[in-house]
Amino acid sequence: MAELLNLFFWYFHSAIILCTLLGWIDRRTRWIHRIVILLTWLSWFGGGIRYGFGYCFLTDWHWNIRRELGYAIPTDSFIHFLLMRVTGIHMHRYFVDGIAVLALVVVTGIAVYQVLHGERSSPP
Template sequence: MLIFLDYFLLIFHLALTAFNALGWAFERTRLAHLILILLTLASWTVLSPFYGWGYCPFTDWHWQVKRALGESPLPGSFIKYCLDGCTSWDSDPTVVTYATAAVGVVALVMSIAVNVLAWQNSRKAQRAETA
């Protein structure tokens, strides 16, 4: 069961990360992306006094599974874990943290921008229909 959970959390977390970075770009997923990126950034910041900067519950759960499987040491960041695993590097955790935060902030700004534009276009279309 732990091996299944390990793979499930890896795939789920990779998909979630990709969606957080790019979900704003697709019209059908824009509102869901806005909600998810806000939740993600809230987890990183609002929960930071309790768990540390950049806290992600999925990373926490995944690392619990990995520790139960005997894997250690584990980095503080899922992104660092994946980057190091794919490249065989030992990336700088500070650089990875800042890069991850930058991608998150850019994704939030893009999400807000495309959602506001879609809302404005929707209002214009409604006004044109009633005129």
């Protein structure tokens, strides 16, 4: 069961990241995108008040499962881990964190622009 949860978190968290980066493009996914970026801000900064800036509850849950499976946790950041795993390149954690924050700020700006200029989203 833990292995299935590990795979679930791997794919679900990756999908959340893709939605954060690209969800603003298609009008049908903009409402999901706005919810995801709001939850990301709340986790990174709201949860960050208690657990440290950039705290992600998904990463926390995923890492608990990986520990249960006996897997090494090479970094506190899922995005850093994902990039190392996919590319095989080890980038400095703070560089990756900076790019992640910059990306969140940019997509938030895009979402705010879309709302202010009446670009509609299409909820189900």
